Amino acid sequence: MQTQETQEAVTWFQTDDFGVVDRLDHEQVVTSFYRVLLPIWPEHSAYVIRAADGTEQRIKIPLQRKSVLLGYLRWNTWMTALFFGAPAIWAHERFLWMMLPAICFVAIAGMLTWVAGRLPDSEVMRRGLLRRVVGFGAPPELLSDSMRAEVRSNLELMWATKSDTPWIDALGNGEASELLVALAEYHQEPELLAVAHANFSNKLWN
Numbered sequence: 351m352q353t354q355e356t357q358e359a360v361t362w363f364q365t366d367d368f369g370v371v372d373r374l375d376h377e378q379v380v381t382s383f384y385r386v387l388l389p390i391w392p393e394h395s396a397y398v399i400r401a402a403d404g405t406e407q408r409i410k411i412p413l414q415r416k417s418v419l420l421g422y423l424r425w426n427t428w429m430t431a432l433f434f435g436a437p438a439i440w441a442h443e444r445f446l447w448m449m450l451p452a453i454c455f456v457a458i459a460g461m462l463t464w465v466a467g468r469l470p471d472s473e474v475m476r477r478g479l480l481r482r483v484v485g486f487g488a489p490p491e492l493l494s495d496s497m498r499a500e501v502r503s504n505l506e507l508m509w510a511t512k513s514d515t516p517w518i519d520a521l522g523n524g525e526a527s528e529l530l531v532a533l534a535e536y537h538q539e540p541e542l543l544a545v546a547h548a549n550f551s552n553k554l555w556n
Contacts, residue, residue, distance in 0.1 A: 365393055369421025371414065371467030374477050376400040377487055381417040388425055392418045397488040411492040416467060424462045431455035476535075483532040490536045502536040509533060521545050526553035 363384040372379040377399050383389035395417050397409040435452035437445035469477070477487030483505070490498050509517045509529055517533050521542060526549035534546035 363390060367396075367398075368425060369414075369417035369419070369467075371417045371420060372469050372473075372477075373467075374469060374474060374481075374487055376402075377477075377481070379411070379414055379417050381414065381421050383421055388429070389421050392421065397486075397492060399486050407486075409486075409488060409493065409497070411488075414492075420462060420467050424459060427455055427459040427462055431459055479528050480532055480535060483528050490538060498536055498538075502533070505529065505533050505536060518542065521549065524549055524552075526550045 363386055365382045366385050366389075367380040368383050368385075368389045369381040370378050377397065379395060380398055381395045382393045384391045384393055392413055395411050395414040397411050399407040399409070401407070431452050434448040434455060438447075438449040438452055442449075477489065480489070481487035484501055490501070493501075506517065509520075512529070513520060515523070515525075517530060521530055521534070522545070526546075528550070531543075531546045531550050534543040537543075
């Protein structure tokens with residue numbers, strides 16, 4: 351937790367986004383760092399949604415450990431690769447030996463940038479479903495209580511316009527739909543979520 355003194359100190363620095371993770375089409379998680387060329391201290395993480403017209407919506411979320419860690423590691427690994435690579439290229443007569451560690455750090459930096467932080471296939475499917483129903487794929491557990499409640503209310507209204515059966519009763523009756531899965535996701539009740547996914551899986555396989 352930042353003390354008041356720490357908060358006052360870091361406000362002198364500019365902020366920038368690092369540590370892009372969980373990218374799904376035009377949605378991703380980033381962390382805003384205070385920086386002086388390099389990332390110094392994480393301010394907050396955000397779920398970023400970019401529209402087709404280039405506009406951007408940022409939903410502030412708790413600091414994401416994976417994003418923070420990769421925010422530090424990616425920048426520093428690329429800089430280390432540059433530290434070894436520049437002399438090997440521009441003064442190769444003396445520093446050709448530095449090409450080997452430079453290549454190693456480039457490989458590591460590339461893995462951290464383009465491989466680490468990817469979503470597993472199961473989470474891609476989950477967030478894709480949420481995006482189709484809700485309009486964005488942010489996992490409900492990352493959102494504030496007030497935002498979860500707002501989305502939950504909208505989903506319940508959507509269900510009420512579709513069916514006279516209460517959505518929980520519909521789950522118990524074995525009814526399956528993406529809307530029911532999203533409702534269970536936003537109610538954050540494991541038993542309801544398990545039933546919703548089981549019903550939906552049975553529908554897909556039958």
